[in-house]
Amino acid sequence: MTDPIAPQILIVDDARDIREPLGQYLRKHGFRTRLAAHAAEAREVLAEAAIHLVVLDIMMPGEDGLSLCRWLVAHNGPPVLLLTAMADETDRIVGLELGADDYLVKPFNPRELLARARAILRRAPPEPGRPPRGRRAFAGWVHDPDAMTLSGTDGRTVDLTTAENRLLGILLDQPRAVLSRTTLLDLAAGREAKAYDRAIDNQISRLRRKIETNPKNPRILVTEWGGGYRLVADVTDAG
Incomplete structure (x- = not known):
């Protein structure tokens, strides 16, 4: 059984005979995996799951891998291992x-892909800002930054993306403080990406959909007009 906090790899390839066997191979070697047949499906996975590495085919119908790679880097996404034709x-x-981290030429040996994936994950930079924190409780939720999850008092577990996990950690570090978009961008920028205010707004919206009873009328993560955002909750260590 795969460790529930093992790194999770997203495989994006329109060829079913590549993505499914590769997913099985990586699971056999201790990783969690998610599969996507095209860029649009990959974006859906990235919006709701904690992904640590994207294995991305360049040649796909519709939006190609280079376009998705550009989007991932611009939005401070996980590292990218490209799959390319000879x-x-x-x-x-x-x-x-x-900004891709590495590439592999098709046809490839799965053992080489496994070695390259492990190397990328080993050299992935730690999240910027404060040192890593343990599990913390707030507003009926427990945030586990290592597993990149939220656990609710009702027993639900919600996956966070890398960007959401980082942003929530920053907000939990300074509960009830108003943090401007500029401050959040400075603290959350983990790669050399050209981020914009709108990127923070989008991440806040996604977090609200995961933690708020009514995301359109937020009570936990509120907007301070002209100022930024504020986490309105007490934060305690959860062990």
């Missing part, structure tokens, strides 16, 4: 220039 040297170079 003849696509230009695409490999462009992918690395966009």
